[in-house]
Amino acid sequence: MISRYTILLILNLPLVFIGLLGTLQQLANKKVSRASIVIKALIWLVILFGLIFSESIYDFLYSNNLTQTSSLSLFDVVEITGINYLLVIVRNVSKSLMEAQARINELNQEASIRLSEIEARRSLTKD
Amino acid sequence: MRETVFIVIPAFNEATTIREVINEVPQFINHGKYKYDLRVIAVDDGSNDSTVTQMLLAKNRPKVISHVINSGAGGATRTGIAAAVTLGGENLAGVVTMDADGQHAIDDVLKIANLVIDNKSESKLFIGDRLSDKQGMTGLKRLGNILLTAATRIVSFVSVRDSQSGLRGFTPGAARRVYWVRNDYAFCSEMIIRAKAVDTKIVDVPIKAVYSEYSKSKGQSNWNGIKILVGLVSSRLRVWSDT
Numbered sequence: 250m251i252s253r254y255t256i257l258l259i260l261n262l263p264l265v266f267i268g269l270l271g272t273l274q275q276l277a278n279k280k281v282s283r284a285s286i287v288i289k290a291l292i293w294l295v296i297l298f299g300l301i302f303s304e305s306i307y308d309f310l311y312s313n314n315l316t317q318t319s320s321l322s323l324f325d326v327v328e329i330t331g332i333n334y335l336l337v338i339v340r341n342v343s344k345s346l347m348e349a350q351a352r353i354n355e356l357n358q359e360a361s362i363r364l365s366e367i368e369a370r371r372s373l374t375k376d
Numbered sequence: 377m378r379e380t381v382f383i384v385i386p387a388f389n390e391a392t393t394i395r396e397v398i399n400e401v402p403q404f405i406n407h408g409k410y411k412y413d414l415r416v417i418a419v420d421d422g423s424n425d426s427t428v429t430q431m432l433l434a435k436n437r438p439k440v441i442s443h444v445i446n447s448g449a450g451g452a453t454r455t456g457i458a459a460a461v462t463l464g465g466e467n468l469a470g471v472v473t474m475d476a477d478g479q480h481a482i483d484d485v486l487k488i489a490n491l492v493i494d495n496k497s498e499s500k501l502f503i504g505d506r507l508s509d510k511q512g513m514t515g516l517k518r519l520g521n522i523l524l525t526a527a528t529r530i531v532s533f534v535s536v537r538d539s540q541s542g543l544r545g546f547t548p549g550a551a552r553r554v555y556w557v558r559n560d561y562a563f564c565s566e567m568i569i570r571a572k573a574v575d576t577k578i579v580d581v582p583i584k585a586v587y588s589e590y591s592k593s594k595g596q597s598n599w600n601g602i603k604i605l606v607g608l609v610s611s612r613l614r615v616w617s618d619t
Contacts, residue, residue, distance in 0.1 A: 285616065347614075351557055357445045358455045361419075362462065365441040 253321045254304035260330040261300055264337060268293045378404070379469035379496075380413045381489045384456030385438075386449055387476035388421040391430050392590060397474070398434035400482045410490055412469055415439065418476075419456040422446030439463065449542075450556060450563025457551055464548075469496050471551045475542040477590060480504065484583035488545035491581060499550045499576040501567070503536060504543030508582035517587075520601050527605055528565040531612045534572050537580045540564050540604075550576045557614070561600060562607025569615050 272289045275281050299306070303321075310316040321329075383401050387394050404413045416438035418431040422445060431440045441459055443452060453473055460471045470492030474480045488502050506513060507521060521540055528539035540561070546554065553574045556566040571578055 281617075347557075353445070354447065354451055354454070354557070354559065357443060357447055357451065358458055361441050361443045361455055362459050364444070365439065365459075369439070 252304060253323055253326050254307075256323075257303065257321065257326045257329065258300045260326070261333055264333055265293055265297045265300065267337075268296075378411065378413050378467070379493070380415050380464055380467050381470045381472060381492060382456075382460035382464060382468070383414055383416045383485065383489075384419065384453060384460060384471055384473045385416060385476050386419045386421060386452030386456055386473070387423065387427050387431070388446070388449070388452070389423045389425045389427060390476040391423070391425040391427045393478045394418065394427055394476050395430040395434050397476055397478050398431065398438050399436060401436065401485065403436050405486065405489070410493060412489075412493060414489065415463070417441065417456045417459050417463075419443065419452040419459075421448065421452040448559035448563075449561055450566075451559035453563065454556065457546065461551055468548045468551065469493055470548060471546040473542060473544045473546075478588060479586050480543045481584045481586050484543060484581075487583070488543060488581055491579070492545040492547050496547050497549075498547055499553055499574070500545075500547045500579055501550045501554060501571045501576050502545035502579050502581050503538060503568075504541045504583035505537040505580045506541055506583055506585035507538045508580075509585045511585070513585045513587065524565070524601060524604055524608075527608055528568055531608050532565070532569040532572060534568050534578055536568055536578055539568060541583075543583055545581075556611075558607055558611060560603065560607060562604045562611060565604065565608045566611035566615075569611055573615055 269290065272286055272293060275289075276283075276286050307316070307320060311320075385394070385397060390397075398416050398418060401414055401416050403415075405411065416434075416436060418434075418438045418440050420428045420431060420440065420442045422443045428440060428442055431438060439459065441455060443455065456473065457471050461468060464471075470489065472485055472489050472492065474485055484504060488504060491502050492500075507518065507525070513521070521538060525536065525539040529535060541564070544567075550571065554567060554571045554576055556563045556570055558566045568578060
């Protein structure tokens with residue numbers, strides 16, 4: 250039977266790969282600094298290793314009396330995965346909203362400046 | 377055509393003071409080594425009083441821009457600076473932003489304009505420091521500003537004395553390079569974070585804090601202070617993610 254920690258790893262692995270791929274894409278686009286990419290990649294790798302070794306980490310903590318909590322139940326696995334996917338959805342929606350807001354800002358700015366120029370020309374013609 | 381420093385005045389429902397504030401700005405400076413034109417760009421952020429009419433009635437014929445959509449002080453300031461960069465072209469010697477409620481003394485505005493002229497070949501952002509004036513600001517306002525400035529310092533790693541001051545001077549390089557995305561009052565702090573990210577030097581300039589009953593009534597509420605703090609952290613994360 251597959252361990253619940255393996256299920257947790259399998260279910261969350263796509264998120265980690267998407268995150269790592271996104272970071273590599275930023276590196277290819279050269280839009281962000283190398284330091285920022287290294288930090289982001291490190292964060293994703295820490296998450297990846299945390300997932301891979303979650304069972305070993307739990308066993309180590311439990312055997313050394315550093316935690317008293319019981320191991321993951323199937324419900325915990327589903328709950329953690331659900332929260333992770335929700336966080337990704339929230340992040341993507343927030344990113345889209347920010348992009349839309351930035352676009353509206355640009356349009357508002359551009360339209361206001363152009364309208365003021367038209368107004369100025371119109372009043373010059375009247376004079 | 378002479379070099380021009382643009383004075384950007386963003387305004388929202390400031391019909392009471394805007395005309396007088398614009399009229400205080402001289403049209404040119406011819407004093408010692410300083411010889412340049414000043415041009416006011418008044419940005420109305422969708423006011424629902426007679427702010428635009430008052431702007432148009434000002435005697436020194438400002439360039440009036442009316443926002444199609446009300447966006448906030450950050451958006452209006454950004455529009456004003458974008459217009460200054462376009463209008464100024466090769467003759468752009470700098471941009472100074474000031475508040476529309478009359479809280480900035482014209483001497484301080486001109487002091488910052490002169491500093492912008494003196495440093496026009498560099499990318500510098502001058503920020504009027506009202507906290508150096510012990511008299512003008514009320515105790516509560518002072519405390520609020522000190523707290524927000526401390527938060528800005530922690531988040532931006534920039535030693536700035538008055539992070540929320542509306543009186544700011546941009547050299548041409550800074551006007552073209554420093555950009556911000558927030559439309560609300562948190563733009564003041566975001567501007568500082570982004571200025572540092574594009575290697576623009578930030579310089580504090582002591583100014584007087586002139587508070588009339590009117591400008592006191594237009595100040596930031598405590599709730600706005602909390603929104604600015606949240607915006608500050610969000611800006612820091614966004615700048616970190618963008619760069």
